[in-house]
Amino acid sequence: MREGELTFTFNRRLVAYKQGDTISAALWRNDIKIITRSLKFHRPRGLYCGNGDCPNCLANVDGVPNVRTCTTLAENGMQVTMQNKFLSTRIDPITVIDHIFPRGVNYHHRFIRPRFMTGVYQGIIRRMTGIGKLPTMIFEAKPTKRIVIDALIIGEEPQSMKIARTLADENLKIMIVKNKIGYTLTHQNDEETNSILSSADSIEHDLSERKNVKIIWKTNAIGAFDDGTIGISSKDRLYICKSKIISLSEKGREQPIRFVNWELPGIIQRHAALDLISQNIRLGKRVVVAGEPNHAKALGELMLSKGINVTAIIYRSSSVDLNNKDKLSDISKIGWRIKAAIGRNELRKIIIANDSKQMILPCDCLVTCGPAAPNIDLAKQLGCGIETDRKSFPIVTVNGDFETMKGGVFAVGSVCGLRSRRESWEAASTAGKAVTERLRRMGT
Numbered sequence: 001m002r003e004g005e006l007t008f009t010f011n012r013r014l015v016a017y018k019q020g021d022t023i024s025a026a027l028w029r030n031d032i033k034i035i036t037r038s039l040k041f042h043r044p045r046g047l048y049c050g051n052g053d054c055p056n057c058l059a060n061v062d063g064v065p066n067v068r069t070c071t072t073l074a075e076n077g078m079q080v081t082m083q084n085k086f087l088s089t090r091i092d093p094i095t096v097i098d099h100i101f102p103r104g105v106n107y108h109h110r111f112i113r114p115r116f117m118t119g120v121y122q123g124i125i126r127r128m129t130g131i132g133k134l135p136t137m138i139f140e141a142k143p144t145k146r147i148v149i150d151a152l153i154i155g156e157e158p159q160s161m162k163i164a165r166t167l168a169d170e171n172l173k174i175m176i177v178k179n180k181i182g183y184t185l186t187h188q189n190d191e192e193t194n195s196i197l198s199s200a201d202s203i204e205h206d207l208s209e210r211k212n213v214k215i216i217w218k219t220n221a222i223g224a225f226d227d228g229t230i231g232i233s234s235k236d237r238l239y240i241c242k243s244k245i246i247s248l249s250e251k252g253r254e255q256p257i258r259f260v261n262w263e264l265p266g267i268i269q270r271h272a273a274l275d276l277i278s279q280n281i282r283l284g285k286r287v288v289v290a291g292e293p294n295h296a297k298a299l300g301e302l303m304l305s306k307g308i309n310v311t312a313i314i315y316r317s318s319s320v321d322l323n324n325k326d327k328l329s330d331i332s333k334i335g336w337r338i339k340a341a342i343g344r345n346e347l348r349k350i351i352i353a354n355d356s357k358q359m360i361l362p363c364d365c366l367v368t369c370g371p372a373a374p375n376i377d378l379a380k381q382l383g384c385g386i387e388t389d390r391k392s393f394p395i396v397t398v399n400g401d402f403e404t405m406k407g408g409v410f411a412v413g414s415v416c417g418l419r420s421r422r423e424s425w426e427a428a429s430t431a432g433k434a435v436t437e438r439l440r441r442m443g444t
């Protein structure tokens with residue numbers, strides 16, 4: 001380690017990181033891919049969604065168990081420890097269960113005889129289950145701050161900034177909750193998207209300097225109370241926020257693409273890959289991209305433009321529009337699907353197949369681009385009406401002004417079924433006006 005370098009420890013090993021790295025990104029930067037082990041079989045697990053939506057990156061951080069390392073920024077001197085491991089990080093004897101019971105273990109049927117062994121079985125099972133260990137010390141609770149505002153804007157999609165600006169121009173008191181800072185990296189290489197993202201960037205910059213606007217980055221709305229107040233957990237405090245208007249524009253959740261061993265460390269979702277790329281972290285020596293044609297193609301283009309060694313792009317669908325002169329056409333595999341990932345602790349190769357044959361591709365990083373499902377959790381808690389869209393995903397029901405069935409709660413974007421950025425961006429103008437009008441009617 002060089003003098004002045006930022007470091008934390010992972011299982012007592014010193015790890016160098018760069019400002020802005022999350023813990024899991026810093027580990028990836030240092031070629032450490034196993035962060036935890038799965039609950040039952042102790043299979044190796046590591047960075048996967050990069051979005052706080054899965055259990056694959058949980059670790060003990062400074063004595064606190066089950067911290068999501070993909071959404072927690074690395075800090076100098078932090079102590080990060082792996083959970084659920086037995087013996088060493090890379091060798092865990094409990095994984096033999098996988099070989100003894102290749103079809104899985106059903107505790108309810110398997111460990112019931114002979115009866116006199118029940119207590120012994122229970123003791124072993126209790127030791128093997130549960131995530132992390134309870135801390136032995138008492139931590140101080142985060143201070144709580146109660147706030148009353150005119151509008152609470154929740155979500156990291158660009159349209160939330162456009163709505164916020166309309167309200168800020170009316171001199172209303174608003175708070176924006178966003179888990180990212182800025183929109184600068186896009187995997188959509190089209191001009192329209194780039195222009196929307198850069199407009200959102202400059203609005204965000206402008207709003208951050210206004211007195212009537214508070215932006216909390218890198219944070220999440222954690223839930224709604226029965227009276228409609230929202231709990232917001234930031235790094236150093238818990239906000240309990242009472243707002244006349246709530247606007248929801250949360251990003252959709254990427255769905256996993258499933259195949260044998262689909263959670264092996266080295267396999268990550270698009271969002272996690274974009275985070276690593278934006279921090280200039282090398283994804284791998286041989287990278288394969290697979291999934292939804294539009295996303296896989298755009299991500300492949302972005303990676304090639306950044307000099308990443310993409311060895312294959314796998315499209316399950318045969319309806320992919322590729323130009324023969326396109327750099328991607330040489331490495332594209334159209335009509336293929338992934339059958340399995342291979343590797344003892346980390347990804348080493350994948351097996352892909354089409355209708356007539358199969359082949360093995362060596363790779364140490366596979367990025368999957370699954371379809372995104374709308375994130376409707378908060379809307380459900382707030383009591384908004386839910387319906388299903390044409391892809392059978394649940395979405396929030398809204399009227400022409402993007403107001404939900406729960407008065408005072410607005411939803412704009414994938415959360416209400418808008419699939420393109422342009423649609424959502426345009427909808428933000430309508431919603432912004434409607435929110436202002438509603439607040440006027442409420443006498444604000």
Ligand code: FES
Binds near residue numbers: 047050054056069071
């Ligand atoms: S929650 Fe961190 S990788 Fe999924």
